[in-house]
Amino acid sequence: MRLQNKFAIVTGAAGGIGRAIADALAREGAHVLLADIRSEPYAPLAERQQYRNVDITSAVAWQELVESIAPGRIDILVNNAGITCHQAIDEVVLEDWDRVVAVNQTGPMLGMRAVVPVMRRQGGGSIINVTSSWSIVAAPGVAAYHATKGALRMMTRNAAVTYAKDRIRVNAIVPGIVRTPLTDAQPEVTASIVAMTPFGLAEPEEIGAGAVFLASDEARAVTGSDLVMDGGYTVA
């Protein structure tokens, strides 16, 4: 029970990596609010979990979410929700680009903006932003995804140095290729990345373990870091 009595918010937690993180945090004793744009989670909730239908691109939704939290405490925020778009720069459809920026970049900013005052008031907290190995190395096309995950990597570092004085730690989890609804929906892309990954396809639970570490007091010396969980993809 490394997170007993902690309160956590995990975005994009209907399924996939977000749900695995929400499950891992709850197993360690945290109370977890699972926020997602889907009206229902893919699987029934576990102990100490509650589900909320939230669009993370809405500043109003974030404000309402934070104000509605019963304990008035937020110890952990995991900005996990993310979307992708397979367009190279010369193929960009502006509406699609704007949507990826809104979800992958503006959403995490709004989340951090909403929880920082609460964490500051209570004397600290842990924020985890889920980026991607494509925030470190490039692949052809997928321009908006690369741009936003790269931005989120630097937003993480910026927030880490800005809020260190408030004892708020801000880190990134950097997944490689993980079995989720997102990767299931694009089997050819997934197979090609798996082929370049020494440890092959990861399971979402493996990413959950990294989130538990960064959320826990064991990581009290860790801020502004990238926890690269990519099965060796970026170093192969």
Ligand SMILES: NC(=O)c1ccc[n+]([C@@H]2O[C@H](COP(=O)([O-])OP(=O)(O)OC[C@H]3O[C@@H](n4cnc5c(N)ncnc54)[C@H](O)[C@@H]3O)[C@@H](O)[C@H]2O)c1
């Ligand atoms: N699966 C992978 O291989 C992989 C690799 C690297 C990074 N990532 C990152 O991990 C995170 C989770 O990915 P996943 O594979 O579990 O994806 P997923 O598509 O299975 O889950 C993403 C969730 O985010 C939710 N979401 C989308 N827009 C939202 C919004 N506006 N407000 C609230 N929720 C919203 C979706 O409904 C969905 O449940 C993403 O940020 C993704 O970029 C995934």
